[in-house]
Amino acid sequence: MFDKSILPTTPLFKLNGVCWNLASKDILKNISLSLPRNKIIGIIGPNGAGKSSLLKAMHGQIKTSQGTVDFNDQPILQYGLKDKAKQIAFIEQLPELTFDLSVYDAVLAGRLPYQGLFSFSNSSDKNRVLSALEKMELLDKVSQPFNTLSGGEQQRALIARSLVQGATTLLLDEPTNHLDIRHQLELMQTLQEFDGSVIMTIHDLNMASHYCDYLILINEGEVVKYGEPKEVLNAELISTTYKVETVVKESSLGTPYLYFCLAESDPINSAEPINSAEPINSASLLTLQSNNND
Numbered sequence: 001m002f003d004k005s006i007l008p009t010t011p012l013f014k015l016n017g018v019c020w021n022l023a024s025k026d027i028l029k030n031i032s033l034s035l036p037r038n039k040i041i042g043i044i045g046p047n048g049a050g051k052s053s054l055l056k057a058m059h060g061q062i063k064t065s066q067g068t069v070d071f072n073d074q075p076i077l078q079y080g081l082k083d084k085a086k087q088i089a090f091i092e093q094l095p096e097l098t099f100d101l102s103v104y105d106a107v108l109a110g111r112l113p114y115q116g117l118f119s120f121s122n123s124s125d126k127n128r129v130l131s132a133l134e135k136m137e138l139l140d141k142v143s144q145p146f147n148t149l150s151g152g153e154q155q156r157a158l159i160a161r162s163l164v165q166g167a168t169t170l171l172l173d174e175p176t177n178h179l180d181i182r183h184q185l186e187l188m189q190t191l192q193e194f195d196g197s198v199i200m201t202i203h204d205l206n207m208a209s210h211y212c213d214y215l216i217l218i219n220e221g222e223v224v225k226y227g228e229p230k231e232v233l234n235a236e237l238i239s240t241t242y243k244v245e246t247v248v249k250e251s252s253l254g255t256p257y258l259y260f261c262l263a264e265s266d267p268i269n270s271a272e273p274i275n276s277a278e279p280i281n282s283a284s285l286l287t288l289q290s291n292n293n294d
C-alpha cells in the first residue's frame, strides 16, 4: 500500500539525468522528469523512440548507465522485489504473456508478494481475487484458462491481478495494442477509474489526448516535451517528431484532435487518416461510455 508518510506533493517518480547506453547505442539520453501521483501519464513517440525502455527504467528492470530513478523518494533499484510488487504493477504487452493458468489462478498470483515460502493462499486472498474479478466484470470467466480470454479480457484480468497485488501504480506497455475500438475505450475508462497512478506507453495520439492528464513525448531517447496534452500535441512538434503532416483541431471537450498524412498532402482532406478514424468524436465517445455504464 501507499506509504502514508509520503507527502502527496512528493513526486511519484523522479528521474534525474537518466542515460542508458547499450552496445554503443544511446537508448535513453539524459532524461530528467518529475511525475505527479494519481494521474494518467502517457509516453508517446515514434517506433524505437525509447518508450518501453523508459518504462522499464522506471520499474528498475534495466540498470541505467547514468542518472537516478526515484520512486516515492527512494531509488527504484533499492526496492526489494516483493516490496516493489506491493506498490507497482508492470503490465507488459500481451503477446509475451503465456499463462497456462485459470483466470482465478492468474489473478491469485498477485498475492505472491505477501506469501512466505511455505504459506498458501487463504480465504482473505480468495475474497480479494473474487472482488477484483467482480470489479473487472470477469466473474463469469473465473475458471476459464487465461490464454483463452480475448485481448481486452486479458488486460482486465491483469488489472485485476494488480488490484489484488495492492499496487497503487500501474506501468503499462501499450495496453491498447491488439484491442478493437470498443475494448480500447473500455480499458481507458477502467484506467480512469483506477484509484492510483497510471503510466503507459501509447501509440494512438487521439486516445492519449483524450484520456491522459500528461504526456511525455520522446524521440531518439530524448524527451522532446513533457506537459498537458494541449502543450505536447502541438502540430509542429508532432510533425517534426513523427515526420508526418499534422493538423491539430480542438474536440468538443476542448482536447486536441489530430489529423495526419504523409508530408505534402492535406491532412484533413487526404483519403486515409492513419490512426483512429474520423474524429474520436467526443460526443460518440461519451455516448459509448455512458452506454457502458447502463
Ligand SMILES: Nc1ncnc2c1ncn2[C@@H]1O[C@H](COP(=O)(O)OP(=O)(O)OP(=O)(O)O)[C@@H](O)[C@H]1O
Binding pocket: 022, 027, 045, 046, 047, 048, 049, 050, 051, 052, 053, 054, 201
Ligand atoms: N535489450 C535491448 N538490446 C538492444 N537494443 C535494445 C534493447 N532494448 C531496446 N533496444 C533498442 O532501443 C531502442 C528503443 O527501444 P524501445 O523498445 O524502448 O522503443 P519504443 O519506443 O518502445 O518502440 P516501439 O514503439 O516500436 O515499441 C530501439 O532501437 C531498440 O532496438
